[in-house]
Amino acid sequence: MLDLLAEAGVECLEDAGADAMDIEHLYVSNMASGEFEGMTGVMNALAHDLGAMTAYTQRVDQTSSSGGADIYAAWQSIASGASEITLLVGGEKTTHQSTADTTDVIASIAHPVEYKTGVTLPSFAGLTARHYLERFDAPRESLAKVGVKKHKNGVDNPNAQFQKKVNLETVLESPIVADPLRLYDLCPITDGSAALLFCPESVAQEYTDEYAVIAGVNGATDTHVVHEREDPTVMGGVVESGKGAYEMSGYGPEDIDVAELHNMFTILEFLQMKGLGFAKQGEAWELVEEGYMERDGELPINTSGGLKSKGHPLGASGVAQGVEIYEHLVGEAGPRQVESDVGLCCNVGGFGNCVITTIMEAAR
Known part of the structure; x- marks a missing residue:
């Protein structure tokens, strides 16, 4: 999981020409690292791996729409003036689990009344x-x-x-x-990650x-x-x-x-x-x-x-x-x-x- 997150984060920073120490807010969109890998606090671990230890970190979980919710959160961090450089990285690691176990974790999205019937x-x-x-x-x-x-x-x-x-x-x-x-x-069941860098338009123009x-x-x-x-x-x-x-x-x-x-x-x-x-x-x-x-x-x-x-x-x-x-x-x-x-x-x-x-x- 952390390898996936770090790979996307590094490629995004390199593509933008930004440095990890420039990151003021670091958001991680992830649905179930605890259930799939027994790991919480992935946002703090990623800040360490990227070398962005001074950044404010936050993990956003909105089930399978976590990535979109984190785009909303990253946009808010910039629009509010709270941050000038916000890195958003989303990721999930699932394929090491059995199909039955992965399906069960995903099925827990349903209402408990629906879930207990096997929906x-x-x-x-x-x-x-x-x-x-x-x-x-x-x-x-x-x-x-x-x-x-x-x-x-x-x-x-x-x-x-x-x-x-x-x-x-x-x-x-x-x-x-x-x-x-x-x-x-x-x-399919998938492992993967993706990243986007957010900043005010005036800051973006300094880069590209x-x-x-x-x-x-x-x-x-x-x-x-x-x-x-x-x-x-x-x-x-x-x-x-x-x-x-x-x-x-x-x-x-x-x-x-x-x-x-x-x-x-x-x-x-x-x-x-x-x-x-x-x-x-x-x-x-x-x-x-x-x-x-x-x-x-x-x-x-x-x-x-x-x-x-x-x-x-x-x-x-x-x-x-x-x-x-x-x-x-x-x-x-x-x-x-x-x-x-x-x-x-x-x-x-x-x-x-x-x-x-x-x-x-x-x-x-």
Whole structure:
């Protein structure tokens, strides 16, 4: 865990041309280092390993949206004037545990009443996917095409866990996990880390002419008990966090050039597209059929490969979304590059229990 955090932190500082001793605030987004590795206090240990011992440290845990929540916290540290240099590092180490043990830790995100009945997040996703397909008369292939797209994008991401294409037949014939969802509809268990450096724009200009600005960021919470939601296909946390981020930034859905959505299950891409205003209710699957979200489409979504191909290292995922959008805005996304001035990332905790939406724009 610490090795992962330190590697991302060092690379981020080197990329920015900053020194560890310049860090005033150090934030670590992590969901479960205690459960997975029996280690707490990771933020203090990281400060030691980076050589940033004078910095104020804080660990942010908001389950699988920890990374997005930490972007919000790091932005607040700068916006409030409390810090001029804030380093955010997100990470998770899980693959050394068995699949059953890792699934159990992740399932603890659910409400205790749900958890004790054996409910896991894939089961929520399967139930929701079945409801969506039947309610909106969507073909099963539309979900499979989301998986195919993510693997195609992951090929060009050197940091993706899976860098190979899959075809529609492979997805549709993979083992069933939570009907109708199959293996290629779900994200893998992942180790990983990512980092971002935050500072006032005036300070950024001392380092470089190419940087990205947080134009809007907002968080929201939905019902913790999933079956209490009025409509299971509407993620209230996505709707409300997106609304707040749009209002703060002055942008709307039509202004977004590239987006990273939290699609640990293929069905979540459809639900977030609706919640963020990219699609009307029940029509996201039609946009998939039209190629709307492809890299060369109207709105490229998950050019990184998304959580299915890039991987889902829990506490790092929201930070990695921010890194992907940043790279597009400064023109450093390599073969994944999309011409863009404004990007959005949406990081989801649990099954929409808590959500952070961030809008970033290129420096002007």
